[in-house]
Amino acid sequence: MIILAATPIGNLGDASRRLVDALEAATVIAAEDTRTAQRLLAALGVANRPRLIALHDHNEKQKAAELVELARDEDLLVLSDAGMPTVSDPGYALVAAAAEAGVPVTALPGPSAVVTALAVSGLPTDRFAFEGFAPRKPGERRAALQALAREPRTMVFFEAPSRVAATLSEMAEVFGADRRAAVSRELTKLHEETVRGPLAELAAWADAGVRGEVVIVVAGARAEEVAFPDAVTQVLELVRAGTRLKDAAEEVSAHTGHSRRELYQAALAVKR
CATH class of the missing domain: 3.40.1010.10 (Tetrapyrrole methylase, N-terminal domain)
Structure with a gap:
């Protein structure tokens, strides 16, 4: 085996x-x-x-x-x-x-650096998305982050120390300066450090340089940041993955704040 x-x-x-x-x-x-x-x-x-x-x-x-x-x-x-x-x-x-x-x-x-950083981040851990390394090229990185701007789950990223400041700055622009995040470096090692705060503050902190292996954990979008059409799309994606429509609407409602009944009806209309 x-x-x-x-x-x-x-x-x-x-x-x-x-x-x-x-x-x-x-x-x-x-x-x-x-x-x-x-x-x-x-x-x-x-x-x-x-x-x-x-x-x-x-x-x-x-x-x-x-x-x-x-x-x-x-x-x-x-x-x-x-x-x-x-x-x-x-x-x-x-x-x-x-x-x-x-x-x-x-x-x-x-x-696992993913779950270790998530555990110490102080951010919600009930649902999360691991995004790996953000693209190196600025244009591709911004496009990738924009696609995640309304992601309701906590997000975990790996990043090279030389690109941490640029990535955090881009995240602050795309996700919002006040979006909560945590940066962990050298996890389980002698100089382990986790810095928490709004993305804008973390970007300023990283300008001085960051050393070691780095994991960035970013809070998901707040309920009011997830537009209703995006929430309906999330319902439909869960249904395509095998979740019952009723259960999918209830799950997305819990994380976005949108009405379960309205999500159900909107998704049902699309399916028809």
């Missing part, structure tokens, strides 16, 4: 017993960076020296079929540099190919 193994995002003490056992037993490991995998083995005191295969963004599509066939005969342990493989890291193409080929896939749960 294929085993996706979450690795520490900073503090080695977060390595689970299951991860260490899996590393000790592994005969072959597909790693985002084989050098990082070797350092992890040494840091955790694992004497095992399995075969290491590079699996990264540039070769995953070409390697997936080969690795799936390998996993038919022996367990394949998959590691990214930090956190859970497939989450803004290599692994998705491999898992998709394995699912298509009927090869079992399991995971060893563990550290």
